[in-house]
Amino acid sequence: MKNKIIDCLKTVYDPEFPMVDLYTLGLFYDIKINKDDKVIYLLMTYTTPSCPMWEMLQQLCKNAINEKFPDFVIEIEITFDPMRKTSFIKDEDLQKLFQI
Numbered sequence: 001m002k003n004k005i006i007d008c009l010k011t012v013y014d015p016e017f018p019m020v021d022l023y024t025l026g027l028f029y030d031i032k033i034n035k036d037d038k039v040i041y042l043l044m045t046y047t048t049p050s051c052p053m054w055e056m057l058q059q060l061c062k063n064a065i066n067e068k069f070p071d072f073v074i075e076i077e078i079t080f081d082p083m084r085k086t087s088f089i090k091d092e093d094l095q096k097l098f099q100i
Helices: 001-008 052-066 092-098
Strands: 028-034 039-044 073-078
Touching: 001 028, 001 052, 039 052, 052 073
Parallel strands: 039 073
Antiparallel strands: 028 039
């Protein structure tokens, strides 16, 4: 089920980098699933603490997951500990691009 959730998150793209999805950008630190209570818990961050699109990004993530898992509640916690680094990006070529 976790892989299916990741697939859902890979359909949500960053408005500043519309060619890269949020999962590949390394914005998710943890994904937990409570099947008994039907809750999916995401621990995530943003590319910057002052992200002006934070509400929209959370809603897009919830919508993407709810398309596949409509009976689940999606809870999202935002953290900046640790602060996101380019090494969190899940694609080596993209890591190089962002380090320039």
